[in-house]
Amino acid sequence: MVVVGGGFGGLQAVAKLRRLPVAVTLVDRRNFHLFQPLTYQVATGALSPGEIAYPLRAIFKRNRNVHVLMAEVEDFDLEARELHLGSAEGVPAPATITYDTLIVSGGSRYSYFGHEEWSDHAAEVKSLESALTVRNRLLSAFEAAEWESDPERRAAWLTFVVVGAGPTGVEMAGQIGELARDTLRADFRSIDPRKARILLVEAADRALTTFPRSLSVKAGRSLEKLGVTVLTQRTVVGVDAEGVAIGGGGGKPERISSRTVIWAAGVTASGLARKLAELTGAETDRAGRVTVEPDLTLPGHQEVFALGDMVRVRDAAGGSTVLPGVAPVAMQQGRYAARVVRDRLRSRPTPTFRYRDKGNLATIGRGAAVADIKGLKLSGHLAWITWLVVHLWYLIGFQNRLLVFVRWTTSFFTHGRGARLITGQNVEDRGAMPRPSSKD
Numbered sequence: 433m434v435v436v437g438g439g440f441g442g443l444q445a446v447a448k449l450r451r452l453p454v455a456v457t458l459v460d461r462r463n464f465h466l467f468q469p470l471t472y473q474v475a476t477g478a479l480s481p482g483e484i485a486y487p488l489r490a491i492f493k494r495n496r497n498v499h500v501l502m503a504e505v506e507d508f509d510l511e512a513r514e515l516h517l518g519s520a521e522g523v524p525a526p527a528t529i530t531y532d533t534l535i536v537s538g539g540s541r542y543s544y545f546g547h548e549e550w551s552d553h554a555a556e557v558k559s560l561e562s563a564l565t566v567r568n569r570l571l572s573a574f575e576a577a578e579w580e581s582d583p584e585r586r587a588a589w590l591t592f593v594v595v596g597a598g599p600t601g602v603e604m605a606g607q608i609g610e611l612a613r614d615t616l617r618a619d620f621r622s623i624d625p626r627k628a629r630i631l632l633v634e635a636a637d638r639a640l641t642t643f644p645r646s647l648s649v650k651a652g653r654s655l656e657k658l659g660v661t662v663l664t665q666r667t668v669v670g671v672d673a674e675g676v677a678i679g680g681g682g683g684k685p686e687r688i689s690s691r692t693v694i695w696a697a698g699v700t701a702s703g704l705a706r707k708l709a710e711l712t713g714a715e716t717d718r719a720g721r722v723t724v725e726p727d728l729t730l731p732g733h734q735e736v737f738a739l740g741d742m743v744r745v746r747d748a749a750g751g752s753t754v755l756p757g758v759a760p761v762a763m764q765q766g767r768y769a770a771r772v773v774r775d776r777l778r779s780r781p782t783p784t785f786r787y788r789d790k791g792n793l794a795t796i797g798r799g800a801a802v803a804d805i806k807g808l809k810l811s812g813h814l815a816w817i818t819w820l821v822v823h824l825w826y827l828i829g830f831q832n833r834l835l836v837f838v839r840w841t842t843s844f845f846t847h848g849r850g851a852r853l854i855t856g857q858n859v860e861d862r863g864a865m866p867r868p869s870s871k872d
């Protein structure tokens with residue numbers, strides 16, 4: 433067995449397969465599993481990278497039938513049942529490996545509506561590295577504003593634009609609000625961080641469109657309390673080093689000066705989806721997802737499964753269903769693929785895949801969250817505690833659970849964020865910072 437991707441889908445597949453009499457090789461370009469739902473907390477200094485990531489080798493250290501291989505999957509030869517590999521992060525890797533059964537869960541990445549050049553100025557929080565870039569940019573914006581004497585330039589440093597009001601955008605904007613109004617409140621001498629302007633731009637008519645309208649309204653109110661302005665029915669039509677242009681307000685696009693833009697809109701499937709589609713004749717949709725059969729295999733290739741963010745599933749009527757791009761979908765699909773393998777070993781049939789939707793959660797800030805659990809609509813503290821428990825439960829590694837629990841409890845009482853560090857070279861990435869001498 434070869435499993436590509438140690439994210440949510442791949443990890444669940446291997447966790448089930450390790451109990452079967454099969455040899456499993458897990459291939460990932462990273463040597464760790466990343467808990468993406470909390471990367472935005474790294475981006476805002478609430479958590480440290482090591483608390484939301486866990487080495488893949490450590491997860492499977494007791495399973496002698498599981499091998500972990502750090503490599504970049506570059507291509508597939510489905511006839512020869514072979515993967516073509518390249519080195520990841522400079523680590524040498526074998527050129528090929530073979531398989532009897534292949535499971536691919538390569539995930540997705542953010543797309544910039546066909547303007548990849550915007551990514552230079554609008555970082556996202558999908559990977560640990562990009563979350564650290566965002567952290568550097570956020571914190572250095574406050575540092576820069578402290579020394580900037582020109583009011584317009586200072587305002588640009590203190591204007592934060594988050595693009596996309598799905599759960600990640602809402603969580604990100606809420607955290608920036610808490611950082612500015614709460615954590616950093618007393619840290620500066622020339623600026624008042626509470627005056628920071630935080631804009632959350634959304635093309636739809638409300639934030640959190642995957643939630644019932646009543647919960648969107650509640651989330652909007654919680655965001656307002658944190659100083660976030662939600663701009664609905666507005667689309668970003670330009671991003672550069674000096675700010676964003678926002679259309680949809682009638683007339684010419686509005687120009688907003690901002691030195692910190694965060695991207696949380698639109699995803700596109702991993703390039704592995706397109707490769708598999710080309711090799712099997714499977715369809716892809718506009719987001720690059722490959723269409724898999726109801727049992728998650730590729731057409732004509734019962735031995736190849738694809739799952740998670742990179743697929744949509746053919747339904748009984750011959751159409752296809754796009755399931756939400758969330759961790760539970762990938763996890764259930766990963767477990768399902770392992771179950772099919774088990775049933776094949778026992779010569780038993782497996783019913784087709786069915787997603788069990790357990791609900792939707794999003795947090796806005798301390799004590800504020802919304803939850804839609806099988807029609808039960810929760811908000812405020814109850815939703816927030818549900819959110820905390822669910823995230824701690826699914827976090828990999830006992831030590832990480834404990835550390836995050838302690839961090840969250842401490843922050844709750846102290847209003848602090850221990851990982852407010854500016855590291856790396858990202859400050860220079862955005863052009864010259866104002867010099868201390870520019871201060872009056």
Ligand SMILES: Cc1cc2nc3c(=O)[nH]c(=O)nc-3n(C[C@H](O)[C@H](O)[C@H](O)COP(=O)(O)OP(=O)(O)OC[C@H]3O[C@@H](n4cnc5c(N)ncnc54)[C@H](O)[C@@H]3O)c2cc1C
Pocket residue numbers: 436437438439440441442459460461462464465466468469470471472503504505506537538539540557558599600702704739740741742757758759760762
């Ligand atoms: C910022 C953010 C916040 C989110 N918040 C939530 C949330 O609160 N709740 C929720 O349910 N979902 C959330 N999601 C969505 C959730 O993380 C995804 O739906 C889930 O990760 C999908 O799992 P996957 O296995 O398809 O892909 P991933 O978990 O992304 O795993 C893909 C893996 O494949 C590896 N890989 C990819 N290509 C290659 C290659 N060519 N060679 C080798 N390895 C490769 C990657 O390194 C990665 O480890 C969030 C996503 C993001 C980005």
